[in-house]
Amino acid sequence: xxxxxxxxxxxxxxxxxxxxxxxxxxxxxxxxxVIVIEKSPSIGGRVTRLYKYFPKLCFPTCGQEINQRxxxxxxxxxxxxxxxxxxxQGDAGNYTATVKISPRYVNANCTACGDCASVxxxxxxxxxxxxxSKHKGAYLPHNMAMPKRYVLAPEIIAxxxxxKAKAACKFDAIDLDMQxxxxxxxxxxxxxxxxxxxxDAAKIQPYGYxxxxxxxxxxxxxxxxxxxxxxxxxxxRPSDGKEAKNIAFIQCAGSRDRNYLKHCSRICxxxxxxxxxxxxxxxxxxxxxxxxxxxxxxIDRFDNFYQRVxxxxxxxxxxxxxxxxxxxxxxxxxxxNGVNVEGYxxxxxxxxxxxxxxxxxxxxxxxxxPIELKLNDEGFIESDEANGGIFAAGCSAxxxxxxxxxxxxxxxxxxxxxxxxxxxQAEG
Amino acid sequence: xxxxxxxxxxxxxxxxxxxxxxxxEEGEWVKMCMQCGVCSGSCPLGPYWDHPPQELFMMIRxxxxxxxxxxxxxxxxxxxxxxxxxxPRELPITHIMHGLAHYAxxxxxxxxxxxxxxxxxxxxxxxAKNGRVNELWLGVNLYFxxxxxxxxxxxxxxxxxxxxxxxxxxxxxxxxxxxxTVKDKSGFKAMIKKAQELESARVDK
Numbered sequence: 252x253x254x255x256x257x258x259x260x261x262x263x264x265x266x267x268x269x270x271x272x273x274x275x276x277x278x279x280x281x282x283x284x285v286i287v288i289e290k291s292p293s294i295g296g297r298v299t300r301l302y303k304y305f306p307k308l309c310f311p312t313c314g315q316e317i318n319q320r321x322x323x324x325x326x327x328x329x330x331x332x333x334x335x336x337x338x339x340q341g342d343a344g345n346y347t348a349t350v351k352i353s354p355r356y357v358n359a360n361c362t363a364c365g366d367c368a369s370v371x372x373x374x375x376x377x378x379x380x381x382x383x384s385k386h387k388g389a390y391l392p393h394n395m396a397m398p399k400r401y402v403l404a405p406e407i408i409a410x411x412x413x414x415k416a417k418a419a420c421k422f423d424a425i426d427l428d429m430q431x432x433x434x435x436x437x438x439x440x441x442x443x444x445x446x447x448x449x450x451d452a453a454k455i456q457p458y459g460y461x462x463x464x465x466x467x468x469x470x471x472x473x474x475x476x477x478x479x480x481x482x483x484x485x486x487x488r489p490s491d492g493k494e495a496k497n498i499a500f501i502q503c504a505g506s507r508d509r510n511y512l513k514h515c516s517r518i519c520x521x522x523x524x525x526x527x528x529x530x531x532x533x534x535x536x537x538x539x540x541x542x543x544x545x546x547x548x549x550i551d552r553f554d555n556f557y558q559r560v561x562x563x564x565x566x567x568x569x570x571x572x573x574x575x576x577x578x579x580x581x582x583x584x585x586x587x588n589g590v591n592v593e594g595y596x597x598x599x600x601x602x603x604x605x606x607x608x609x610x611x612x613x614x615x616x617x618x619x620x621p622i623e624l625k626l627n628d629e630g631f632i633e634s635d636e637a638n639g640g641i642f643a644a645g646c647s648a649x650x651x652x653x654x655x656x657x658x659x660x661x662x663x664x665x666x667x668x669x670x671x672x673x674x675x676q677a678e679g
Numbered sequence: 680x681x682x683x684x685x686x687x688x689x690x691x692x693x694x695x696x697x698x699x700x701x702x703x704e705e706g707e708w709v710k711m712c713m714q715c716g717v718c719s720g721s722c723p724l725g726p727y728w729d730h731p732p733q734e735l736f737m738m739i740r741x742x743x744x745x746x747x748x749x750x751x752x753x754x755x756x757x758x759x760x761x762x763x764x765x766x767p768r769e770l771p772i773t774h775i776m777h778g779l780a781h782y783a784x785x786x787x788x789x790x791x792x793x794x795x796x797x798x799x800x801x802x803x804x805x806x807a808k809n810g811r812v813n814e815l816w817l818g819v820n821l822y823f824x825x826x827x828x829x830x831x832x833x834x835x836x837x838x839x840x841x842x843x844x845x846x847x848x849x850x851x852x853x854x855x856x857x858x859x860t861v862k863d864k865s866g867f868k869a870m871i872k873k874a875q876e877l878e879s880a881r882v883d884k
Contacts, residue, residue, distance in 0.1 A: 457721070457765065503715075508767035545715045572767070574720025589720035595734045597719075597726060 255329055255436065257286060259345050260671045260678075262664075263438035264288065265336050268296020269653055270645025270660040271444035272318050277664035278442075279327035283671060286436060287330045288350055291378075293396035294322070294330060296446055298653060300379060302476035305525040305652070306556040312395060319397045332398065337433075339441065339622040343640030344674040346438045354429035356403035356413070361424040363391055363399045367416035373407050377481075380474050381449075384481035389416045394479060403427075439674045440640040440667035443624070443632060444660060447646035450505035450512055450610040457575035458504065458607060464490035465585050466576060466605045468504075469522055476529050486533050488604050490583040495604035496534045499587060500526065501573050502544040506610035514629050516610035516650040520548045523608045524560045531565055540566045541602065543573050543587070571598075576605060611650040640670045683882075684786040688744075695744045702882055704778030708770045712736040718762035718772050728752045732762060732772050735779070748783040754796045756780075785882065797824055807871060810861030815854035 257263075260283070264275045267289030279285045287294065301311045322328055331352060338349035357367075373388035388407035391399070401424075407413050408427065417425040452460035452468045460466050465488045478484040488495045500523040506516040523542055530538040547568070549557035560566055574589045585605045590597050615621075617630030624643075625635035631650075632643035644663035645656035691698035699706040712733065719731030730738060730752045738747050756776040763773045780796070783789040789796055798821065805817045822837070823830030844850035861867050 503767070507713075509769045510765070510767065545713060570716075571720070572715035572717045574717050574765070590716045590725070590731055590733065592714050592716050592733070595719070595731060 255286065255331075255434070256284070257436040257438060258284070259437050259439045260284065260674050261286060261436070261438045262440050262442060262667045262671060263336075263346070263348055263436065264442045264444060264644075266290075266296070266444035266446055266645075266647070267294030267330065267332070268444060268446045268645065269298045269318075270446065270647075270656045270663075271296070271442070272322060273657045273660035274442040274444060274644050274664040274667070275328055276318065276321050276325070277661050278668055279325045280321070281668065283327060283668060285328045286438070287328060288334045288336055288348075289330065289332045290335050290445075291392065292332050292355060292400075292402040293392045293398065294332065295319070295393075295395065295397065297470075299393055299395060300381075300470070300474060300477075302473055302529070303525060305521045306553055308525065308528065311653075315395060319395070322397070330398070333402075335621075337621055339641075343670050344439050344677075346441060346640065348436045348438055348441070350434045350436055352432040352434065353405075354431055355400070356408065356427055356429050357401045357424050358426050358429075359400070359424075360422040361400040362422055363401060364421070365391070365401075366419045366421065367401055367403075367425060370415045370419040371407060371412045372415075373404070373410070373412050375404055375406060380481045381468075381471050383471055383474060388412050400424075440642070440670035442642050442644050442660070442663045442667050443647050444644040444663070445647045446614045447611045447650070448614045450516075450612050452504060452607045452609050454511060455505055455607070458501065458573070458605075459576050459578070459585075460607060463576060463578045463585050463605075464488070465495075465578075465583055465603065466607065468607050468609045469500075469519065469526065470609065472526055472529075472606045473522075486530065486604075488583065493603070494534070496530070496537050497539040497541075497603040498530055499541045499543060499585070499600070499602040499605045500608055501587075501605060502542065502547075502608045503572060504607035504609050507545065512610045512612055512629060514610075514631075514650060515548060517548065517550070518611060518650060518652045519608035520544070521553055521556065521652065523606070524549065524557055526606065527560055527563075527566050531563060536565060538565045541569055541600065542566065543569045543571055543589070545570075545572050569598075611646060613647055615647070640667070642666045681787055684788055687786065693742055695742045695747070696740050698744070699739050699779070699782075703775065703782045705771045705774040706778060708775060709736050709739050711768050711770055713768060715767060717765050717767065718770075721761045721765050723759060723761065724755050724757060728755050732776060735776075745788075747779065748786065748788050749790060751790045751793045751796075753777070753780045753783075754790065754793050754799070794824075809858060810864060810867040811859050813854050813858040815850060815852075816858065 262278045262283050262285045264271045264285055264287045267287045271287055275285045275287050295315055298311050304311055333353040333355055335351050336348050337351050340347050367389040368387040371387045371389045374385040376382040377384050377386040379393045388404045389401055391401050413427055417427060449468060449470045474480045475482045475486055486495050502519055505511040527540045530540050547557055570592045571589045573587045576585045576587055579586050584601045587600045613630040617626055625633040625637050627633050632648050642663035644660040648659055699709055714733055716733050719725055719733045725731050729750055735747055753776040758773050760773050763771055766772055801820050806812050822833040
């Protein structure tokens, strides 16, 4: 890795999701040197796990492909995958980052033929599918993975599986002696784009996510629609594999709640409205969707989308935060208890499956941040002069949808460019 | 107390929310309710309330003074605190319910025949006397809450349990005359008196 050139005119982008990619591209395409640090084996982040975007209901794979081509074609961008920033010292215009790179055990010879995966026996939870399915111990993170290169999971190293994978590789791409590396990289400015993670639904005790099979989270529901996903694109119940046509969505599952996340996660209303169209897409008039909400926050132009969903007779809106969920032991149906604000009627509604529209929280825990930054109570990075030449982009700054994350990333790229421009002027 | 009631009506005409904020314990929280409904759905006695907490909060904001204060609803609260721990905005709902019930009592417009209210009054009178609950007298008073004849019937029905409690030392016959007290009874009384003065000062201001 000694071929990486980093100076104090380099922009370091931490996180290779949609925000990090955007910031990197914006800076690189006007000629700045950019290094992208991505923790997982491929870039793309959580957007690669979406079936469709709101409000246009197009497939993220399309825009993702365009961005990946721009990344690949740009000589100013260096992408380091399986890499983490463990420390950052210095000031604006003169940072030194310590980056830890975990061994992939697969080198650049890999052609993604898959011969290694076919001989490896070990199966591990697949984080791309939120652990709803398994992948082999030698795997390609997902179909659009960039770099398109397999990974050997550390779990199979020093087992027979690793030797089998090595023997099966025709291109000498597997290097079992790869070691963890630590690099020191110079940078003039940093774009921090580590993104978000879904709120742990099991913490909402009354909803029984950890006890009731047919209570799932919205991110899991999204994976079900992927034809290459854990259910092969079918909307089925985890308990018995039966088609789930009568689906309830519970809004603010973790958000706007001082017991969990204080903030409004902003995306969940639109996510559920979007996901309600998945149910009608699959089942037509047999679809029976109920959305339990406090208020629908379909902000600005998204209101059109909300009005369209409201016109659908197969979608019912119930103004009530569900108090608790119990399981009907006979058929595995979740039963939702609560009081409807419109008339204060008490209900006990049974559904095939319940989707918790879980909130967004920063992927890096507030108390485990590797560098010193101004954070708010929720752990999002504040826009503060004290952060010097480090600028937050996308969901590390706030709960944002893809559109707003990209705007935020562009703004951060511009700020980072200004810092390195000042450095360039000073250095003449 | 009816004079106080009339006075309060004048003072807060068409502004019941302000009245609640100024006079009801934790009343200043009422405006924070966002009408999500978790409290009502979580209440184990919810189906038996005329108006669940969330509805009471909306009624307060809508100025439905008599309907709220004369309601039996808040007297149904058993202080299980389920609503309080689940409220997404951390409203002290249990305390507000007791605050409303207490305020209605001060004004003398509480629902008179409501059994949980009667029990609450009996319990308080019993406790305030000696600083300790005299369970024997509390039981006896409860038996005769609905008249003498009914009281005899209830007492006969409970005789077996009473005897069992007496035998196992859970009930002392000595409680009939005086009963046990706190060590410093006059100090206790002074404390209650002071608390009542402080509260009156707040309401009368």
